[in-house]
Amino acid sequence: MNEIIRNAQSSVAHTSLDPQDWGAFRALAHRMLDEAIDGIANVRTRPVWQRIPDGVRAAFKADVPREASDLAEVYREFAEHVAPYATGNVHPGFMGWVHGGGTAVGMLAEMLAAGLNANLGGRDHMPIEVERQIIDWMRRLFGFPDSASGIFVTGTSMANLMAVLVARTSALGTLARQYGIGNDGALLTAYMSQAAHGCVSRAMDVAGLGTDALRKIGVDADHRMDVAALRAQIAVDREVGFKPFLVVASAGTVDIGAIDDLKAVAQLCREEGIWFHVDGAFGALAIFSPELAPMLGGIELADSIALDFHKWGQVPYDAGFLLVRDGEQHRQAFAQPAAYLRREARGLAAGAVWPCDLGPDLSRGFRALKTWFTLKTFGTDRLGAAISRSCALAKYLEARVLAEPRLELLAPVNLNIVCFRYRADDVVNREVVADIQESGIAAPSSTTLDGKFAIRAAIVNHRTEEADIDALVAAVLDFGGRRCGEDLIEVEAPPLAAQ
DSSP states (O other): OHHHHHHHHHHHHTTOOSOSOHHHHHHHHHHHHHHHHHHHHTGGGSOSOOOOOHHHHHHTTOOOOOSOOOHHHHHHHHHHHTGGGSOOTTSTTEESSSOOOOOHHHHHHHHHHHHHTOOTTSSSOHHHHHHHHHHHHHHHHHTOOTTOEEEEESOHHHHHHHHHHHHHHHHHOTHHHHHOSHHHHHTEEEEEETTSOTHHHHHHHHTTSOGGGEEEEOBOTTSOBOHHHHHHHHHHHHHTTOEEEEEEEEBSOTTTOOBOOHHHHHHHHHHHTOEEEEEOTTGGGGGGOTTTGGGGTTGGGOSEEEEETTTTTOOOSOOEEEEESOHHHHHHHHOOOOGGGOOBSSSTTBOSSOGGGSSSOSSOOOHHHHHHHHHHHHHHHHHHHHHHHHHHHHHHHHHHHHHOTTEEEOSOOOSSEEEEEESSOHHHHHHHHHHHHHHTSOEEEEEEETTEEEEEEEOOOTTOOHHHHHHHHHHHHHHHHHHTTOOOOOOOOSOOSOO
């Protein structure tokens, strides 16, 4: 019998996935960490982005790995075939989309969170208290009451969807969760500006309300929602029997970073009894900057705010967040009783409201830890200074564009986004963007404004400096000149600036 037990124990022990040699594992782990830190510290020595070679891409068509591989070999494949071909948003020359640059501090926090392997769906453990502390900090920063609730999500696209669901439940009542939206739901209408992010339209689709129920309101010369037009559209919809239930204002539009008149929208929503939501994906964190925070006047009146710490907050991906003024309305939109989620008076299952009561996820990672480390290590003052700096760099780029006859500014610079173009047709400018990206010098993106193709520079990375802006401008002039057959000085490939 003892032999049977010993054999059984031996069999079980061999199924463990822990290293057989902790010393060797530790040495390799230290090497991985050192090289990851080197990658950030020496980021300027490599291209912003580079195209994936056909051979590398083909290697990732291999079959499912049935047999074990040596960890060092797996890491070698990562170092050679994955890391060099990432998006590049760690690099100061990345100005394509509103992606944060991350920090070494956040990277370490992510490692620590993985070590804990905590599930933040619920129960009584300290990682949830870390998330609750950040929720409390956000309440205070945005002037929300103590009864407000918050939750970490993947990003603002999910946060906006959840806000639509909370507003829908508020409008229809909790029975709609059981019986469906019914005829009343078919009459609900929501509103956003023509410059707002497309994820709001997708949220209306996923919420079962349909994209046709979303009214897209025109914008003024500064790309802000026309509040008079909003008021008029709401009146028309009420007149024909629709039920306006949600207005989504933008704090930093996707194309040019415009901030809607939040005070005026808030006042209108109060008058009309409509849920007022702010999509503040990156712009809401201007609250960290005393210089920029006044531009968010009225955000404290919102019923809900969506934002991303992984953008201007520089937290590694992903770390989205939803803040809701009325925590009970938030809970009513998602909470669902289940025997396996029973709350107890004591023990690990103790506690009242769990995060799973405030969103669709029961399995949730410890996103809050890297955010907590970032906020605690740098403080909102330093983060706010980095945010202000990115806006100052945008103004520097604007001045460079206005001073160069071969370049054309296409939109006002509200925050940190500059839309411009080489004075040539759309085909040339489209090629210029690709040329610059493939050169590794910088990584701008593009959009279309008033029918014109625009080179879009979104300055988010805290590592970006004037030299990186100069390199972008020089690259646009060089590649634009080449495409137009002009004789211009060529731009050197990276590194862009001295360490």
